[in-house]
Amino acid sequence: MKGWMSKFKASFALVVLALVLSGCGDPFLSALQPKGEGAGMIYDLMILSIVIMLFVFAVVMVIYAFVIYKYRQKKDDPDYIPKQTEGNHALETLWTVIPIILLLILAVPTVQYTFALADTSPDVNEEGEEMDSIWINVTGAQYWWHFEYEDLEVSTSQELYIPTDRRVYLSMVSQDVIHSFWVPSIDGKMDVNPTGNTNEMTLLAQEEGVYFGKCAELCGPSHSLMDFKVVAVSPGEFEQWVQDMQSVTGEETPESQTAQEGQELFNNNCIGCHAIGSSPNKTGPNLTNFGDREELAGVFDYNKENIIKWIQTKGVGEEGDRMKPGNRMTDAQYDLTDEEAGKIAEYLMQLKPSDINPENARDTSYQDSDLSSLFPEEEESEEDSEGDEESSEESEDEGNEEEDQQEDEENNEE
Numbered sequence: 001m002k003g004w005m006s007k008f009k010a011s012f013a014l015v016v017l018a019l020v021l022s023g024c025g026d027p028f029l030s031a032l033q034p035k036g037e038g039a040g041m042i043y044d045l046m047i048l049s050i051v052i053m054l055f056v057f058a059v060v061m062v063i064y065a066f067v068i069y070k071y072r073q074k075k076d077d078p079d080y081i082p083k084q085t086e087g088n089h090a091l092e093t094l095w096t097v098i099p100i101i102l103l104l105i106l107a108v109p110t111v112q113y114t115f116a117l118a119d120t121s122p123d124v125n126e127e128g129e130e131m132d133s134i135w136i137n138v139t140g141a142q143y144w145w146h147f148e149y150e151d152l153e154v155s156t157s158q159e160l161y162i163p164t165d166r167r168v169y170l171s172m173v174s175q176d177v178i179h180s181f182w183v184p185s186i187d188g189k190m191d192v193n194p195t196g197n198t199n200e201m202t203l204l205a206q207e208e209g210v211y212f213g214k215c216a217e218l219c220g221p222s223h224s225l226m227d228f229k230v231v232a233v234s235p236g237e238f239e240q241w242v243q244d245m246q247s248v249t250g251e252e253t254p255e256s257q258t259a260q261e262g263q264e265l266f267n268n269n270c271i272g273c274h275a276i277g278s279s280p281n282k283t284g285p286n287l288t289n290f291g292d293r294e295e296l297a298g299v300f301d302y303n304k305e306n307i308i309k310w311i312q313t314k315g316v317g318e319e320g321d322r323m324k325p326g327n328r329m330t331d332a333q334y335d336l337t338d339e340e341a342g343k344i345a346e347y348l349m350q351l352k353p354s355d356i357n358p359e360n361a362r363d364t365s366y367q368d369s370d371l372s373s374l375f376p377e378e379e380e381s382e383e384d385s386e387g388d389e390e391s392s393e394e395s396e397d398e399g400n401e402e403e404d405q406q407e408d409e410e411n412n413e414e
Ligand SMILES: [Cu+2]
Pocket: 140, 141, 142, 143, 178, 179, 180, 215, 216, 217, 218, 219, 223, 226
């Protein structure tokens, strides 16, 4: 009786544990609480395979219990042996066909979703026209991520801003070793390679929010600190963010005297690796909107003290209080006093070109937009072709363009 009780307690504890674990994970970092199209598909597949597994488990258990009970050794006839079955065609066919059917049920949506997730062709709108795609060049580096919105002439690092309800397209490479881009609540993983081949994927966030991302490929001593975020804001807010970011040149004069001195120090010591304003990828993160970061270098508390510590230890931290060992800022040559580092920190912390920041992703305000203001070129070129007057210079330019295009095509064919 006692043994039975403790077994009961153990299984009861297991059931409770399973229930608790099933609610597990933060909504912004859990594949079990999908907030994106891709994560939703992956979640559905997970549920489907778990349901099938539970079904198989239940059937096997029922048969098992039934057989054990029915053919147990009986007291009145201990020598009785049940009829032995061998080579039963009906049974063998049955237990071959059932697994095949189950595997087919799994395979059809898996194959379908695999192709859907890999599809990077442009979306079509309700009228069936192709919509402009937002392509973002993503570069993984030890131990941070760079995001360049090439067509929009906007760059940022650490925090990827995207509009909700609209697919964005990522074109992904690595600057050094293999990393893996993973935002569990929005989509699956994608590796980035240093060898020159570019991987592509799409992201679609269905709800505004700040979603946490992780590098999912062991990439060096600070791999576990290679965190980043996806900031999903409503389309109207995204449009505004892009316009605000586009207006930054890096030459804006800050208000306070200290920050102005900080700017000069920054331009003398740091600009080689860090850009402010749009730029292709550099050795270090783009700092255009550094003042809106919620974490320093993706993981550390964002405050002046930590920023000074980061600058003075070149991102390595102090003995006993490590920041990111092995990071590439250790190559920097500068030598600054704490006071100077403080001035730079002041300058960097006031870099807030936009009212759109992670707070806007968390609030409930929703501004709709079709994002057409971000893609004005097409309208212009239509007007161009309608215009009847064309200067000779223009037509020359067009000739060049055609040549360029031909060259591009030839390159592609290669
Ligand atoms: Cu990594």
